Amino acid sequence: MSTAASEAAGRLVRLAEADRAPLRFFLDGSERQALTGDTVLSAVLSVAPALRGSEFGPELRAGFCLMGACQDCWIWQEDGPRLRACSTPLAEGMRLLSDAPGEWP
Amino acid sequence: MSEAMRLQVVVVGAGPAGIRAAEILVGGGLRPIVIDEGERAGGQIYRRPPQGFTRPPEALYGSEAAKAVALHRSFDAMAAAGRLAHHPRSSVVAIAQGRLQVLDTEGSRWIAYDRLILATGAMDRIMPVPGWQSAGVYGLGAMQIALKAQGAALGRRLVLAGSGPLLTLLAVQLLKAGAQIAAVLDTTPMRQQLRGFTGLSARPLLALRGLMMRRRLAGLYHAGVRLERIEADERGPVAVLWRDEMGRSQRTACDAVGLGWHLRAETRLADLAGCDFAYDGTWRQWLPEADAMGRAGHGVYLAGDGLRILGADGAEIAGRLAAAACLQDLGLPGPDIAADRRRLARFGRFARGLAQAFPWPAETAASLPDETVICRCEGVTAAELRRAVDFGGGEVNRAKSLGRVGMGRCQGRYCELAAAEIVAGSAGLPCVAAAGRLRGQAPVRPAPIAALLQDTAAEG
Numbered sequence: 001m002s003t004a005a006s007e008a009a010g011r012l013v014r015l016a017e018a019d020r021a022p023l024r025f026f027l028d029g030s031e032r033q034a035l036t037g038d039t040v041l042s043a044v045l046s047v048a049p050a051l052r053g054s055e056f057g058p059e060l061r062a063g064f065c066l067m068g069a070c071q072d073c074w075i076w077q078e079d080g081p082r083l084r085a086c087s088t089p090l091a092e093g094m095r096l097l098s099d100a101p102g103e104w105p
Numbered sequence: 106m107s108e109a110m111r112l113q114v115v116v117v118g119a120g121p122a123g124i125r126a127a128e129i130l131v132g133g134g135l136r137p138i139v140i141d142e143g144e145r146a147g148g149q150i151y152r153r154p155p156q157g158f159t160r161p162p163e164a165l166y167g168s169e170a171a172k173a174v175a176l177h178r179s180f181d182a183m184a185a186a187g188r189l190a191h192h193p194r195s196s197v198v199a200i201a202q203g204r205l206q207v208l209d210t211e212g213s214r215w216i217a218y219d220r221l222i223l224a225t226g227a228m229d230r231i232m233p234v235p236g237w238q239s240a241g242v243y244g245l246g247a248m249q250i251a252l253k254a255q256g257a258a259l260g261r262r263l264v265l266a267g268s269g270p271l272l273t274l275l276a277v278q279l280l281k282a283g284a285q286i287a288a289v290l291d292t293t294p295m296r297q298q299l300r301g302f303t304g305l306s307a308r309p310l311l312a313l314r315g316l317m318m319r320r321r322l323a324g325l326y327h328a329g330v331r332l333e334r335i336e337a338d339e340r341g342p343v344a345v346l347w348r349d350e351m352g353r354s355q356r357t358a359c360d361a362v363g364l365g366w367h368l369r370a371e372t373r374l375a376d377l378a379g380c381d382f383a384y385d386g387t388w389r390q391w392l393p394e395a396d397a398m399g400r401a402g403h404g405v406y407l408a409g410d411g412l413r414i415l416g417a418d419g420a421e422i423a424g425r426l427a428a429a430a431c432l433q434d435l436g437l438p439g440p441d442i443a444a445d446r447r448r449l450a451r452f453g454r455f456a457r458g459l460a461q462a463f464p465w466p467a468e469t470a471a472s473l474p475d476e477t478v479i480c481r482c483e484g485v486t487a488a489e490l491r492r493a494v495d496f497g498g499g500e501v502n503r504a505k506s507l508g509r510v511g512m513g514r515c516q517g518r519y520c521e522l523a524a525a526e527i528v529a530g531s532a533g534l535p536c537v538a539a540a541g542r543l544r545g546q547a548p549v550r551p552a553p554i555a556a557l558l559q560d561t562a563a564e565g
Contacts, residue, residue: 011241011341011361015282017158017256037155042255049340050240056484062240062259062341064481064519066247067149068142068196069228069371071514071551072481081553086250087142087194089155 011062012045026078026095034090041066041073041085044096051075051085052098076101112435113217115140115205117197117374118224120148121172121417122409122424124180126222129428131188133437138216139180140192140207146180148226149246150417153177154254165253167278168314169417176421198548200377203404206548213556220404220431223374224424227410229365230390231519232267232292232470233487235334237364238478241341244519245271245365249278258284260361264345266290266332268463269367270315270416276325277318288357289322290347292366292466294329304458307451331469335362366465369522370411376545378405384538387457388414389465390522391542397446399427406431414460419452467537470523471530479527480520482513490524491531499532500541501525514551517543 020035025043034043041063044051050060052075063073066086073085076097083096114130116123119141130137139146145153151166151173162170184191192209199206204215229244236242243251243259245267251257258279263286265276276289291298305312319326329350336344336356344358375393376382380401382391392413395401399408408427409420422445432439473479475488485508493508501524504510510524511517517524521543529540548557 011260012251012255013258013261013284015252015256015258015284016160016164017154020157037157037255039255042251042257045259046257054238054484056482057238057478058339059238059337060240060339060341063243064247065228065244065515066250067228068550069515069518070244070481081555087144089144 009048010046011049012042014046023090023092025090025093028096028098038090039086040075040083040088040090040094040096043090044075044085044098048098050098112219113138114220114222114431115216115218116222116224117141117205118148118226118409118411119143119146119180119191120224120226120409120420121151121176122224122226122411122420122427123148123222124176125421125424126224126408126428127183127189128179129425129432129440131183133428133432133439135432135437136189138190138192138218140195140197140205140216142194142196144193145177146184146191146193147173147177149250151176152250152254154256158256160256172417172421196550197374198550198552200374200547208548208550208552208556213552218404220406220435221378222406222408222424222427222431223378223411224407224409224420224427225371225374225411227368227370227414228518230367230369230465230522231364232366232466233473233477233479233481233520233523234266234332234364235474235477236337236342237335237362238481238484239335239337239341241337241360242335242362242364245275245363248363249275252278252282252284256282258282258361259363260359261285262287262359263361263363264288264290264342264357264359265363266292266330266345266347267363267365268293268466269365270459270463271365271367273315273318273322273326275363276322280321286325287359288345289326290330290332290345291326291328292330292332292469293463294350297464298328298462301458301460301462304454304456304461307454307458311455367459367463368410368414369518370414371518372411373516373545373549375401375405375407375411377547377549379403380405380407382542384542387460389467389537397426397449398430398442399423400430400434413453413456415449415452415456419449419456422449422452465522467526470526473523473527479524480510480513482515482520483509485510487527490527494528494531499528499534499539501528501543502541504528505543511543516546516549
């Protein structure tokens with residue numbers, strides 16, 4: 001968590017283990033900071049209220065089970081396959097998208 | 106290589122049941138393959154944070170820390186010594202002709218087995234609440250995983266709702282970690298909770314610990330609640346609307362909601378492996394059939410919460426028994442299991458007590474308002490499901506083909522039980538079992554087309 005503003009935007013509240021080394025990633029093109037050991041889900045939800053929109057309703061999606069059973073938490077990357085955010089560790093420099101990339105049908 | 110070493114036993118799942126099963130197999134001279142979706146062995150209850158996290162086991166697992174550490178150590182030692190082959194972050198997605206299709210970060214492949222031990226665990230049993238589709242509504246298990254594995258809460262002001270031992274336990278764990286909880290809403294009235302007491306006395310200390318925990322929640326805990334609606338804006342939940350035991354309307358402001366009514370067994374692989382199922386009236390769910398040791402036929406053995414929801418201690422025993430049965434059937438020497446069998450029977454009584462004390466509110470499901478989203482994956486409402494029943498009759502697989510409930514990407518894991526109650530209620534069936542059981546379909550986890558194509562090419 002770098003700024004008070006991004007904390008207000010995020011859903012996730014860090015209660016412990018907050019002194020891990022910072023890790024940089026990109027969400028919709030802007031640089032964000034998370035911590036080493038974060039899952040993609042933790043990283044994104046620490047700066048945003050959700051991972052993406054729903055394709056079947058007006059609501060947003062932010063994961064549901066966090067154990068790989070519900071498949072609610074997938075998220076796009078600028079390149080490469082979509083990721084199951086709850087079970088994918090964040091990697092330095094990951095470029096994630098909360099909306100479908102341009103060429104998505 | 107000895108004769109026994111050539112026999113391939115595969116264990117799916119590395120929670121308490123899978124780890125203890127692997128131990129017994131190793132003790133019998135086998136070198137099992139252990140396939141698990143987690144990064145590190147432990148399962149959900151004893152899930153470990155990633156490397157580099159520093160909270161001690163006591164902070165992560167409380168009174169169960171010693172058990173967690175013992176399991177982790179045992180597994181890590183076997184893996185380090187090469188006495189088992191560990192496949193972490195790997196999902197079994199299909200079973201056919203004595204082989205498992207396994208997806209990992211590299212793609213898909215098939216692994217053959219002589220014997221298969223399924224220790225696939227359980228997940229939150231969910232009752233849809235109007236508004237539960239909004240972002241920021243989670244399973245109780247999800248909130249526990251966020252706390253345990255990431256040191257985080259999934260909101261600033263939480264409402265936990267449902268019924269079952271995890272409701273109280275999680276509330277206490279979150280409060281201790283510094284989270285803010287606005288309310289703990291239990292749909293079971295206190296008098297019903299006391300009815301399970303005879304069974305709960307099979308493990309008096311555990312029952313007592315639960316009661317002590319409840320006291321620490323003081324004014325936050327409400328029993329006999331009726332959940333009416335989760336009010337949400339575009340960001341997620343803003344409040345839970347509920348009625349208290351006296352029927353008075355209440356509104357609790359929050360920004361995240363955890364839901365869970367005890368557990369439901371993860372049985373998709375047992376289904377694909379050809380196991381028989383029976384409807385269990387106590388748990389109000391279909392469970393696979395096995396003998397007292399976990400033998401399910403076809404060279405398949407079942408253990409842990411995926412067979413009977415006995416919790417972590419019961420899972421350790423069931424894992425040992427299933428592996429002992431496997432060794433016995435292979436003609437290999439195994440451990441003495443008399444004491445384990447006695448303990449398992451006692452744990453079974455306790456578990457049935459829990460099921461009675463914290464029942465699934467079936468009548469709530471059957472009477473959910475028409476506008477309630479039942480399938481969270483695809484936003485299918487109760488009205489649409491009821492229309493599918495009017496058109497196609499009261500059978501869950503038909504209702505799925507016509508109404509898509511159960512066809513989304515969770516494959517019905519979170520909507521199936523409530524949907525079955527609605528189907529049975531809507532068709533006027535005498536009991537929910539009469540609506541049938543949703544058949545499992547491979548792949549049991551979504552698989553990228555590329556992995557399946559690559560696999561077809563390799564099979565060529």
